[in-house]
Amino acid sequence: MESDNAYAIYQLKGGDALHGLRFESYERAKDAIDKANYQIVYSGALPVGNTLPQRLDALYQQFNIDRPPDFHGHSLSVSDVIVIRQNGTFSAHYVDSIGFVELPGFCSGKNPLRSLEDSIEQNDNQLDGIINNLPSEPEPKGQKTIQERLVEGREALRNQANLQKKAPVKSVEER
Numbered sequence: 001m002e003s004d005n006a007y008a009i010y011q012l013k014g015g016d017a018l019h020g021l022r023f024e025s026y027e028r029a030k031d032a033i034d035k036a037n038y039q040i041v042y043s044g045a046l047p048v049g050n051t052l053p054q055r056l057d058a059l060y061q062q063f064n065i066d067r068p069p070d071f072h073g074h075s076l077s078v079s080d081v082i083v084i085r086q087n088g089t090f091s092a093h094y095v096d097s098i099g100f101v102e103l104p105g106f107c108s109g110k111n112p113l114r115s116l117e118d119s120i121e122q123n124d125n126q127l128d129g130i131i132n133n134l135p136s137e138p139e140p141k142g143q144k145t146i147q148e149r150l151v152e153g154r155e156a157l158r159n160q161a162n163l164q165k166k167a168p169v170k171s172v173e174e175r
Contacts, residue, residue, distance in 0.1 A: 004088070005046035007059060010038035010081040011073050023078050026094050026101040033094065035106055038081060041073035046086060056082060056093055056100050083107060 012018045018037055021029050047062070049055040062068075063076035076082075080095045081103065092106030 004085070006043060006085045007046050007055075008040050008043040008083045009059075009063065009073065009076065010035075010083065011041045012037055012079060013039050021079060025078060026096040029079060029094075033081075033103060033106070042068070042071050044068075046084060052084065052086065052091075053100070055084070055086075060095070081106060 012022055021032055021037065026033075042063075047055055047058040049058055059082055060076050063071065063073075067075070076095060078095055078097055082093045082095065082100070083106070084091050084093065090107040092103040093100040094103050
């Protein structure tokens with residue numbers, strides 16, 4: 001399904017320790033590429049295109065020419081990584097001096113889009129690359145639902161009102 005296709009842009013974390021890897025070609029950086037050195041800076045729905053190279057090129061153009069207003073990373077550049085989820089399959093692509101190089105081991109283990117959704121979403125029961133799905137949260141076991149608590153509160157108010165009606169009213173003289 002086309003709407004399930006998503007991407008995430010990873011850029012190197014800040015600091016001097018990674019300065020030597022920034023903007024390096026794949027050939028020079030290939031032995032030092034480690035997912036732990038990267039952070040997700042943006043994700044979204046995968047652009048339409050017939051082929052994966054066309055989609056990667058569209059992302060490269062978008063994040064260099066017409067960046068989204070909520071994108072706060074630097075322009076998509078050499079040493080960045082684009083993770084693609086297309087038809088349920090993940091692939092990672094290093095932005096090289098010319099074109100892209102697939103990184104087969106980059107996506108191993110935990111879903112690469114999950115960490116971004118974990119940090120931003122209310123919950124991540126629908127991992128889809130779209131931030132803030134806002135699905136409803138299940139009630140913890142052993143606790144009453146909101147509906148049950150509202151019904152109990154309404155009944156308590158009725159009981160209180162009934163007690164006040166039944167209480168004898170003493171006149172000023174009887175006091």
